[in-house]
Amino acid sequence: MVKELTRPAAQHQQGTAPENAWAYLDGRFVPLRDAKVSVMTHAFNYGTGVFEGIRAYWNAKEEQLYLLHLREHYERIHRSCRIMRISLPQSVDELSQITVEVLRRSQYREDAYIRPIAFKRSEVIGVRLHDLEDSFTVFAIPFGTYLDIDRGVKCGVSSWRRTDDNAIPARSKLTGAYVNAALAKTEAVEAGFDEAIVLNADGSVSEGSAENLFIVREGVLITPPGTDNILEGIVRSSLMRIAQDEGIPIQVRSVDRTELYIADEAFLCGTGTQLNYIESIDHRTVGDGALGPVTRRIRDIYFRAVHGEESRYRSWVTPVYAEAKAGR
16 A cells, blocks of 8 residues: 555656746745745755655545645744854744645645755855845655655665764754754765665764654664754654654664674654655664564554545644545
8 A cells, every 4th residue: 555655646757847837935935946045045055944744645536636745844943044144034824824835726636745945045155143044945756755765675774973062963953053964864875775864963863964863672663862963853753743643652762883793673754754664774684574463553554544535643744735525
């Protein structure tokens, strides 16, 4: 079921924009091809922006597109803006309405990925956050899987350490901070892995290059805390809610590197990656290398929820089109 529901349509390349894509920029809805910024834009030169990644899931049976955790993402972007001293005048409700309109104009009938960005728009050379103009944009493109969810991923512990809260805060999605993720990701892929696992400055496990991490030991679900320089992930919180509702014990605590090697199960999660079980870490098989029972249980519920098919978590999704079937 998951495989059928999450595959992108074949008419365009993954991660690219079709002709009917729309965007919102500086107070106007425009075709995505016309949403442009100058090469002198401060955020382009210095990484002075914050962003979110939001998924929308197509439910073919209901002919409905469901936005996942829309409010939570915009609440987080407002928190990130406070860190970066970016003024974002639109409220969470207004940002949500803008996003729904972008998707309605784009008329997608497939899974989509939405990228809101608040950024320093001034065309000026000089490193700072003060005395600069701010801007906001959001666009949406069709998008399937980031990592293949139908097989386990091979991970390697990166030589790059996660940025520290007193350097570049990892708990917010800062555009410039993702250089750290890019370095770790490319190192991992070029070494023959699918994904990286990054340690913090103290040597404890932080997260993947751009995903939160869970391990399972003796039936207990374990994940590093926010103080270990992780992104405070929205999907991470959702999976913990599912585990709690299913009676699965949870521990939020620091994780040693060698615990990765002796875990019974492990998986990565995030809005982009969704949920990927880990087959091996540093060439050591995790468990028996297959999708474990705890991960499978959580994953199956999660994928039903994001398609609007779990009444317990119906509040997680926002329908885009008015023609949703009655009773949902």
